[in-house]
Amino acid sequence: AQTVTQSQPEMSVQEAETVTLSCTYDTSESDYYLFWYKQPPSRQMILVIRQEAYKQQNATENRFSVNFQKAAKSFSLKISDSQLGDAAMYFCAPSSYSGAGSYQLTFGKGTKLSVIP
């Protein structure tokens, strides 16, 4: 089974500044995917960014980018130009193949991000 560690239970950032959320994981698979999801107070899980483990290039989605270090099993999320709407719980979730073309997710415990106006 995979283990996922998010070592920062809570973080805060000033509006318009940059913040990095850390995540390390353990897996025995060579081909997998990694995700960051955010969960605002509404509790709707929203996909933030996706990374394919076989790609060396770090994924980027607008203000969100990752630093993926496969050998170190590290997958951090950088949020640039932070906005009030970024305040949420952020979950790191690597996937593992579960058969029939499907992948299971293992979630970290989350990092609660506050954005200070």
Add this chain to the structure above:
Amino acid sequence: GAVVSQHPSWVICKSGTSVKIECRSLDFQATTMFWYRQFPKQSLMLMATSNEGSKATYEQGVEKDKFLINHASLTLSTLTVTSAHPEDSSFYICSARGPQWGRADTQYFGPGTRLTVL
């Protein structure tokens, strides 16, 4: 695209009754759906994986007779909590494997159902 709905969004029931939660993929066919449970201020715990037309696969420690999962069509999976008790009170979230035309390796989540058992 890749929208998942859940119904109801919240439900209150008496101890000993059964409650059914529906999870629908609105604009794509989902061959695989997942059911999670989330306690307050905690992470998501996978309960079971549901494949259309076959029996669900339950995670260790999840009672399959208490949490009945049915995935009878490519757009609908249901979770029935049977003989609910107060300790079953929780936030239940479903997700669906992404569409073939999009990212089949990605899960798209429903908005969740808050269950309170009195």
